[in-house]
Amino acid sequence: DIQMTQSPSSLSASVGDRVTITCRASQGIANYLNWFQQKSGKAPQLLISAASNLQSGVPSRFSGSGSGTDFTLTINSLQPEDFATYYCQQSYSSPYTFGQGTKLEIK
Amino acid sequence: QVQLLQSGAEVKKPGASVRVSCKTSGYTFSKFGVTWVRQAPGQGLEWMGWVSAYNGGTNYAQRFQGRVTMTTDTSTTTGYMELRSLRSDDTAVYYCARDLWGSTADTWGQGTLVIVSS
Numbered sequence: 549d550i551q552m553t554q555s556p557s558s559l560s561a562s563v564g565d566r567v568t569i570t571c572r573a574s575q576g577i578a579n580y581l582n583w584f585q586q587k588s589g590k591a592p593q594l595l596i597s598a599a600s601n602l603q604s605g606v607p608s609r610f611s612g613s614g615s616g617t618d619f620t621l622t623i624n625s626l627q628p629e630d631f632a633t634y635y636c637q638q639s640y641s642s643p644y645t646f647g648q649g650t651k652l653e654i655k
Numbered sequence: 656q657v658q659l660l661q662s663g664a665e666v667k668k669p670g671a672s673v674r675v676s677c678k679t680s681g682y683t684f685s686k687f688g689v690t691w692v693r694q695a696p697g698q699g700l701e702w703m704g705w706v707s708a709y710n711g712g713t714n715y716a717q718r719f720q721g722r723v724t725m726t727t728d729t730s731t732t733t734g735y736m737e738l739r740s741l742r743s744d745d746t747a748v749y750y751c752a753r754d755l756w757g758s759t760a761d762t763w764g765q766g767t768l769v770i771v772s773s
Binding site: 580582584586591592593594597603635637639640642643644645646647648649 | 692699700701702714716717750752757758759760761762763764765766
């Protein structure tokens with residue numbers, strides 16, 4: 549199975565900050581990488597597919613990049629509603645494994 | 656709009672089985688599949704498998720092979736996930752999601768809590 553490792557595991561930031569979350573795959577996965585946001589007690593929401601494809605309705609302050617084994621999720625100008633846990637997931641080969649999550653908290 | 660509505664919480668004893676349903680609406684059911692993902696309390700997301708609503712084909716994670724069955728009913732646009740031989744570490748919220756091929760779940764249900772306890 550492909551292992552997905554996110555860093556950091558947790559992050560404190562302020563409204564208006566720019567933050568970056570990284571995700572590393574244990575082998576090359578081209579651009580087969582999804583990003584999800586999960587708020588407390590809620591279902592995950594797909595933010596980005598294919599490493600950089602922003603889903604409809606997702607604010608443009610979210611962006612994704614990367615290819616191969618290293619990927620990033622960037623959030624520009626953090627808003628209060630962005631404080632949540634973020635997961636990457638490889639969509640390259642089954643089982644489609646997730647990273648362990650990055651919890652973004654208010655500083 | 657696309658919606659997935661899951662069945663309610665379940666409490667089961669070790670060794671029992673559970674069946675979770677996922678009623679969909681707002682899209683052509685047979686053009687997609689249903690992915691199942693679970694999340695143990697305070698833990699991350701775990702992909703369990705996918706079932707095609709077109710032909711019933713399945714793709715299960717190896718660790719659930721032999722213990723899980725995923726099906727769909729096109730007449731009611733509903734997906735089902737049955738997990739057998741339940742253990743305490745199967746306690747989790749189980750999510751269904753719309754997914755074209757099993758690799759990118761674009762719309763999720765609200766989740767179903769399954770508690771396994773004697």
